[in-house]
Amino acid sequence: MSDNSTFLKTLDKADKRIRELEEQSSYVRYHYENGDMKEAYESALKMEEISERAVLLTRSLPAYTGNPKADIEVENLIKLCIPIEIGFTGEDWFSIRIPALLPKKEEGTADYIRASVYLAMREFFKNKKPVRFENSVMVFRHIYSKDRPERRLRDHDNIEVNMIADIVAMYVMPDDCANICSHYYCSAESDEERTEVYVVPVKEFDMWFVREKLGTVKKEKLYENRQFE
Numbered sequence: 284m285s286d287n288s289t290f291l292k293t294l295d296k297a298d299k300r301i302r303e304l305e306e307q308s309s310y311v312r313y314h315y316e317n318g319d320m321k322e323a324y325e326s327a328l329k330m331e332e333i334s335e336r337a338v339l340l341t342r343s344l345p346a347y348t349g350n351p352k353a354d355i356e357v358e359n360l361i362k363l364c365i366p367i368e369i370g371f372t373g374e375d376w377f378s379i380r381i382p383a384l385l386p387k388k389e390e391g392t393a394d395y396i397r398a399s400v401y402l403a404m405r406e407f408f409k410n411k412k413p414v415r416f417e418n419s420v421m422v423f424r425h426i427y428s429k430d431r432p433e434r435r436l437r438d439h440d441n442i443e444v445n446m447i448a449d450i451v452a453m454y455v456m457p458d459d460c461a462n463i464c465s466h467y468y469c470s471a472e473s474d475e476e477r478t479e480v481y482v483v484p485v486k487e488f489d490m491w492f493v494r495e496k497l498g499t500v501k502k503e504k505l506y507e508n509r510q511f512e
Contacts, residue, residue, distance in 0.1 A: 290347035293340055300337035307333055342398070358402050365396075367403040370505025376491065377416065377455050377482040378505055379403075384425055384476050385444065397446045404454050414455045414509070417463055420488045421448055422481040424495070425470045444468070447480060455482055469495060 307330040314323035342361070345353040368380040385396065408414075423444050448466070456464060465485070483491045494500045 290344070293344055293347055297337060297340040297344065300333055300340060304330065304333050304337060361399050361402055365399040367399060368505055369403055369407040370507060371509050372481075372503060372505065373510065374487065374490070375509050375511050376484075376487070377414065377451075379447075379451065379478075379480040380502070380505075381447075381478040381480075382475075383478065384427065385423075385447070385478050397450070400447060401450050404450055408454050411508070416456050416482045416484060418485050419456065419463070420465045420467050420481075420483050420485055420491075421451065422467045422469070422479075422483060422491065423447070424479040424481070424500070425468070426473045426475070426477045426479060427470060428472075428474065428476045447478075451480060451482065467492075471495070471498075471500075 307326060310326040311323055311330055314320075314326055342357055345357055366382060368378075370378060372378055379400070381396065381400065383396065444466070452464070467488075481491065491500070
């Protein structure tokens with residue numbers, strides 16, 4: 284039996300967010316058409332935040348109808364709409380590719396991406412043997428669009444990486460505490476924005492670091508299983 288009260292309350296909240304989204308969209312357009320790119324940018328950020336909050340509400344709505352298939356079908360939609368790539372590189376480094384830059388703490392909510400990454404990781408490791416990287420470096424490589432060079436200067440301390448680190452550690456590491464895992468952050472230019480995460484053994488990190496600095500860390504094929512087990 285569905286909870287009609289909860290359903291309607293959630294629907295009302297979603298309606299409110301959608302109205303806010305439409306209103307914010309008009310602000311973005313107004314500032315853009317009047318040549319005020321600074322205000323257009325700030326308004327666009329606010330619009331992005333509102334849209335993420337609206338998505339979180341609409342994700343929960345189907346379950347409140349009482350349909351037993353709701354969770355599975357919503358999960359399938361998430362995986363379809365946010366295609367996260369997961370696998371192992373040819374060097375046996377674990378990697379995730381998220382088709383977006385991670386939001387900063389003051390800009391939007393991390394729940395939208397957290398749920399997507401968790402679902403993708405759970406699906407990838409279903410029926411696979413446990414993987415445990417010990418004494419490793421977790422790399423966060425923020426790929427910004429060359430059409431938006433202002434996004435190159437990322438304040439890594441303010442980027443929501445902990446949510447991703449916790450999920451990765453749950454599946455491929457004993458823990459992400461400092462004595463077995465270090466973090467490294469960097470940015471690079473490309474034709475499209477995304478976030479790449481690597482788990483690299485400490486003894487092989489020099490190899491990864493040199494390749495990144497030389498620009499030879501490419502969007503290479505990822506394998507379902509480790510190559511050198």
